[in-house]
Amino acid sequence: MMVIYKIEDDLSTADFINILQSSKLCLRGPYDDESRLQIMLEQADIIYVARDGGTIVGISRAITDFSYCCYLADLAVDEKYQDQGIGKELLRLTHEKASLQTTLILFASPDSQNYYSHIGMESVSNCFIIPKQ
16 A cells, blocks of 8 residues: 545545545535535645545545634545554644644544544634534
């Protein structure tokens, strides 16, 4: 296995859907709405993709001001490639691209909270949201 990481600003919606499905991230979020997914890709500031050969095995999608904060909207790794450091590397590269001066923020799904603690991210209780309507 030779995983290559690179920014892909022109990632297709079909490729995005495929990695979300193979990672099971599609089980939450608007991942059955193709037009919404296209907008999510178009409006992202950073899209890093991990590929093994031509196959996408991981993705990070972030929104940032490149100075103060970076919201990591998606971090997904194909289930067959998990526990190999791919997610951690995608997170590192995304944070580096956004600027290490930014605070990296993400909302963890209930089944991935232990993962983020395990890789050294800090859990905070001072986050507030207005839920989508």
